[in-house]
Amino acid sequence: MGDECVTVVEMSIGALEAADRADAVIRWLVDTGVIVPNPVRGSAWQPSAYLPGPQAPAAAPGFGGTDYTLANNGVDILVERELYRDTSPHEAPACPDCGHELAEATLEALIRPWLDGHEPRVGCAGCSAVRPLGEWPDGYLVGELAVRFNNWPQLSQAFLADLGTRMGPRWRAVREQY
Ligand SMILES: [Zn+2]
Structure with a gap:
């Protein structure tokens, strides 16, 4: 089984603003308990910089149980100019x-x-x-700032809208498979 991610990409801000916004977004996600820093970042089991936090279900109601950390379900904040495309069937x-x-x-x-x-x-x-x-729907996106949720249950629309607005004025959520 492959990995599936939802990546929120901001398309309009420049590199300097992306760095500032990334800091603010990380602070917000950590303060609200949606993510926590990964203490052993880089392992094959959990390669991401952040893991689901105690309030992860507030963002993705499908999280069940009390321990939300599964294999490779961390969160990455990507601050570099990069190409993204929705790879779900479209x-x-x-x-x-x-x-x-x-x-x-x-x-x-x-x-x-x-x-x-x-x-x-x-x-x-x-x-x-x-x-x-x-x-153009279903095309490519280029952005300086993206937040990637690896193998999370579906994110709520309210959370996506809140996150996107904090990232910048022109954002999209794309589904990626590996
Ligand atoms: Zn036309």
Whole structure:
């Protein structure tokens, strides 16, 4: 069985702000008891910097019992410019206005420019609406700050919204499988 994560990615803030926001987000997650620092970080069983805390069920109500620490179910706060994509089964990126699909080759060609610089704006071949690449559903995202929950039960919408807002104005949650 593979590992499954939900990663919340912020797409609009720069590197310096990402570092500041990361500190604030960590403080909030620790203060509210959702996560605790991992005392033996880096082990194969628990490689993450943080583990589920005593209040983890407040974020993910599906946690059962009283000991929430299972194999590889820590939390990582990622502060580096990185590419993310939802890897759960999904449709090809389609225009939110007309449903026309964005060709995979077009998408692939835009990854490097976004990683190396600014977010590309992409016109729809169907209706010619133009939107930033990150606004195409099921496409790629590039962000400087992300919070990854490894193998957690489903996060509540209220928690996701609270976390996302603390990370920055433009965030998305993506599902990743390894
Ligand atoms: Zn369109």
